[in-house]
Amino acid sequence: xxxxxxxxxxxxxxxxxxxxxxxxxxxxxxxxxxxxxxxxxxxxxxxxxxxxxxxxxxxxxxxxxxxxxxxxxxxxxxxxxxxxxxxxxxxxxxxxxxxxxxxxxxxxxxxxxxxxxxxxxxxxxxxxxxxxxxxxxxxxxx
Amino acid sequence: xxxxxxxxxxxxxxxxxxxxxxxxxxxxxxxxxxxxxxxxxxxxxxxxxxxxxxxxxxxxxxxxxxxxxxxxxxxxxxxxxxxxxxxxxxxxxxxxxxxxxxxxxxxxxxxxxxxxxxxxxxxxxxxxxxxxxxxxxxxxxxxxxxx
Numbered sequence: 211x212x213x214x215x216x217x218x219x220x221x222x223x224x225x226x227x228x229x230x231x232x233x234x235x236x237x238x239x240x241x242x243x244x245x246x247x248x249x250x251x252x253x254x255x256x257x258x259x260x261x262x263x264x265x266x267x268x269x270x271x272x273x274x275x276x277x278x279x280x281x282x283x284x285x286x287x288x289x290x291x292x293x294x295x296x297x298x299x300x301x302x303x304x305x306x307x308x309x310x311x312x313x314x315x316x317x318x319x320x321x322x323x324x325x326x327x328x329x330x331x332x333x334x335x336x337x338x339x340x341x342x343x344x345x346x347x348x349x350x351x352x
Numbered sequence: 353x354x355x356x357x358x359x360x361x362x363x364x365x366x367x368x369x370x371x372x373x374x375x376x377x378x379x380x381x382x383x384x385x386x387x388x389x390x391x392x393x394x395x396x397x398x399x400x401x402x403x404x405x406x407x408x409x410x411x412x413x414x415x416x417x418x419x420x421x422x423x424x425x426x427x428x429x430x431x432x433x434x435x436x437x438x439x440x441x442x443x444x445x446x447x448x449x450x451x452x453x454x455x456x457x458x459x460x461x462x463x464x465x466x467x468x469x470x471x472x473x474x475x476x477x478x479x480x481x482x483x484x485x486x487x488x489x490x491x492x493x494x495x496x497x498x499x
Contacts, residue, residue, distance in 0.1 A: 241370035274464040282460040
C-alpha cells in the first residue's frame with residue numbers, strides 16, 4: 211500500500227506499510243509545527259498507522275518546537291505499540307536531538323526504507339496492547 | 353569597524369506572526385556574517401533567536417498581535433542580542449527557565465526553549481514583569497578569541 215500527498219511549503223507525507231513518513235523538507239520551527247501537527251494526526255487516525263518516521267534530508271534547522279512535535283506524535287502511536295523514528299538526520303538537527311535526550315525514546319535510521327524495516331523488526335516485548343483506547347480498534351501488520 | 357561597536361548596532365521590529373520566526377533567524381544570520389562564524393556558531397545563534405522569538409509569539413502574546421523587537425550589537429567578537437515583547441510577562445522567571453517546565457503543554461511545548469538558549473549562547477538574562485512584557489538578553493562570542 212502506498213499513499214502520497216503533497217502539503218503546503220514542501221512537506222510531503224507518505225504511508226508505507228504501517229508507517230507514516232513525514233518528509234519535513236523545511237525548517238522545523240513553531241510555524242511549521244502548527245500545520246504539520248494537525249495534518250499528521252489526521253493521517254495517523256485515518257490510516258492503519260502504527261509508527262511515525264520523520265525524514266530530515268532536506269531540513270537544516272530544528273528548534274524545541276520540533277522536539278514537542280515529535281514527542282507528541284510518539285505519544286500518539288505509543289499507545290498502539292508504535293515507535294517514532296528519524297532519518298537522514300544532518301548535523302545541525304542531530305545536535306538538537308542529542309541535547310534534548312530525544313534519542314532515548316526515538317530511533318535513528320539512515321533512510322526511511324531502513325526505518326520502515328527497522329521499526330517493524332524489534333518488538334522488544336514492550337506491548338502496550340492492553341491500552342487499546344479507541345473502542346478497542348485493532349491494528350494489524352500489513 | 354568601530355571598537356565600541358556603536359555603528360554596528362541594528363534594530364528591527366516585526367509582528368508576532370509565526371512566519372517571522374524564520375525571518376528573525378535569517379536576519380540574525382546575515383547580521384553576524386561579518387564575524388565569520390563557523391556553521392556551528394551560526395546554528396547556535398539561530399536556534400537561540402528562534403526560541404526567544406517563539407516565546408514572544410506563544411507566551412508573550414499568546415497568539416494575538418503585538419510587536420517584537422530584536423536589537424543587536426557587535427563588540428569585538430561578541431554579539432549581543434535583545435529580544436523584547438510587550439505581552440503578558442512571566443510571573444516566575446526561575447520556574448519558567450526550568451528545563452521541561454511549560455505553561456502550554458496542550459500546545460505540545462517541550463519546555464526546552466530557555467534551556468536551548470542557555471546551552472547555545474554564552475550568556476542569557478531574562479527580565480520580565482507580569483503585564484509589562486519580557487526582555488531576553490543573549491550574548492555569544494563568535495570566532496577566534498578576541499585580542
